[in-house]
Amino acid sequence: MLKKIFKSIDRGFLFVEDWSLFIAVAVALLTAMANVILRKTTSNISLYWSDEVVRKVIYFSTYIGCVAAIRSRALIRIDALPQIFPVLKKPLTLISHVAVLFFALIMIYLGAQMTVMMFQDEYAKTATLQIPEWYFYAVLPIMGAMMFIRTLLVIVEDWGNQHDATGEN
Template sequence: MLGKTFKKLDELLTKIEEWTLFAIVIAALLSLFANVALRCLFNYTLAWSEELVRIVIIYSTFLGASVAVKKGSMIRIDAIVQMFPRLKPVLTHYANILMLIFACMMIYYGYKMTHLQFMTNQKTIIMQIPLVIIYSIMPITGVLIFIRTIQVMIQDLK
């Protein structure tokens, strides 16, 4: 029962992550293409395009971290594992625990930063997007990384 729940959760999160990444990157590419075309053809530039791309880079970096945890492609230094192959399970477990701690820190401090933006009601300069929307990616990604790390730890135990 629990295995089916984790599998459905994994499928749902994977779809959400992949489609969100796809949609925001396509939006950024289209706005950049339009900006370059307008700049070259009409000597006119879209000010909001650069701000949108900046936001997309932030979102894709954070969501990409969750995908990287799921796929096991986070950056690692494996010199100790290569010198002492028997320590690989212990070091992997240790790295996963550190990742859980990092995810908890992202949730806690991300929430604090998001709450601060909510209280001050700040907005981006050009597009007037509330900064709370941009900062909210931190605690959301923290939760996603926490869930993904738990999934990886369960897979490692099997």
């Protein structure tokens, strides 16, 4: 039962990560390409807002990419030491997971504070498109929560695999 719940959460996160990243990067790519084509083929037509779109997509994809990196176990961590001293693999993995959980909690807390602050500031809007900035700050606590949950899923998966490998249940 619990395994089914974890699997459905994992699938939901996978869907959100993959499609949001795909759509965001596609929008940035198409916007940048259209701007370059317009600048090179015409003398005075340019998408003045394309740089802002690309910057916001980089911001978004960096944070949502962190969640995807946890899934694929691609976050930065100490991996040379466990190769030299295999006995350190479990403690260093645990330290890595705890550090990510701590970071995620900080992102939730500070991200929520910054989002509320931007929401209360009626003048906090992007320079060219005039989109309220709080939309972009809201990515921080969402990403923090997703990182926290995703890390818990990885911990449970690692713990389950250790028990399966030893024959325990």
